[in-house]
Amino acid sequence: MDWIPCPCWGTNGHDENAGEVADRDPVLLVSGIGGSILHSKKKDSKSQIRVWVRIFLANLAFKQSVWSLYNPKTGYTEPLDENIEIVIPGDDHGLYAIDILDPSWFVKLFHLTEVYHFHDMIEMLVGCGYKKGTTLFGYGYDFRQSNRIDLLILGLKKKLETAYKCSGGRKITIISHSMGGLMVSCFMCLHPEAFSKYVSKWITIATPFQGAPGCINDSLLTGVQFVEGLESFFFVSRWTMHQLLVECPSIYEMMGNPNFKWKKQPEIRVWRKKISENDDDTSAELESFGLIESIDLFNSALKNNEV
Incomplete structure (x- = not known):
């Protein structure tokens, strides 16, 4: 591969045009x-x-x-x-x-x-x-x-x-x-x-x-943590950030494009307790939601959002 100098440098590697x-x-x-x-x-x-x-x-x-x-x-x-x-x-x-x-x-x-x-x-x-x-x-x-x-x-x-x-x-x-x-x-x-x-x-x-479905879906449901470890105690918490994100239109504008031909179709997987007549039954089942179906999931999860 040929070496290409930085456009602000001369071919000798010096900044010939600084200030011009x-x-x-x-x-x-x-x-x-x-x-x-x-x-x-x-x-x-x-x-x-x-x-x-x-x-x-x-x-x-x-x-x-x-x-x-x-x-x-x-x-x-x-x-x-x-x-x-x-x-x-x-x-x-x-x-x-x-x-x-x-x-x-x-x-x-x-x-x-x-x-x-x-x-x-x-x-x-x-x-x-x-x-x-x-x-x-x-x-x-x-x-x-x-x-x-x-x-x-x-x-x-x-x-x-x-x-x-x-x-x-x-x-x-x-x-x-x-x-x-x-x-x-x-x-x-x-x-x-x-x-x-x-x-x-x-x-x-x-x-x-085409959207960022993994990041955005997780952020809408669980919030986001920018800083990990000890430093996180001095920063904005995950759930404080979550309360902001659910009221930001910019977040929803980055949801996955359902018309895009994804190599692997994005989906959300959620464990839910089985509904049964037996109160002792604590089993759960894994449900999957595609890009369109996930909208109903968000409606359900966020409909009672209040400060």
Whole structure:
């Protein structure tokens, strides 16, 4: 295989173009689910506190500010406290919100890399000569919301416009991760003219275009644990996260596509106690649910969900 030099390097391996903005198309990094810092603020106040991600008092802050209820009339999932709003910090040209998700001294001191999201890629691109605010930008967003909602789609459009102008009218390379790729796909369908005008290339990493049935099904039924071991005691618990996920439209948008020709058809297997007239009978049977049948299972499991 032929050796291909890094596009920001000269053939001698040195960064010949560092600082020369005109030789680089701008890059926009788009995070996936859980990949953006979220701040909480009272609507009548300017002060903000970080509620995702944080290590200390993580569970308490999460319940108070990030727990939400889906409003079918508006299409948004809304905070339980109507006086609270969730905002995404725009510092560092959008890169701060997707870099180290808990930028506290504690995390940096002990180098807890679980919350280092786009950090390594940002450092690599800066090392290759990309300049924040001129050729390097980030887009964090409220990942609880639908990927098709105006709040996210119009925010992405505005970020692309900014990157296009700040780079001198050069088209943008988008690098998205996971669910961020679904949002870019929605943007491309809803605003094809803007996508053609502003975007040159789109690179997406681990995007579940046909859904992620294993991960999503498990998350909807049992929650999700981001951190294992001793560190989990300082983080958001599985069931606290579960209460959030069942009210997030973005989660349901990643359920498995029933029309896709899966190599192995996804299914959920659930052990259920047999119904019998004999109360002493404790036997159980294993039931299987396909992608369509699992919808009834979710309806049954989640119908009485309440905070």
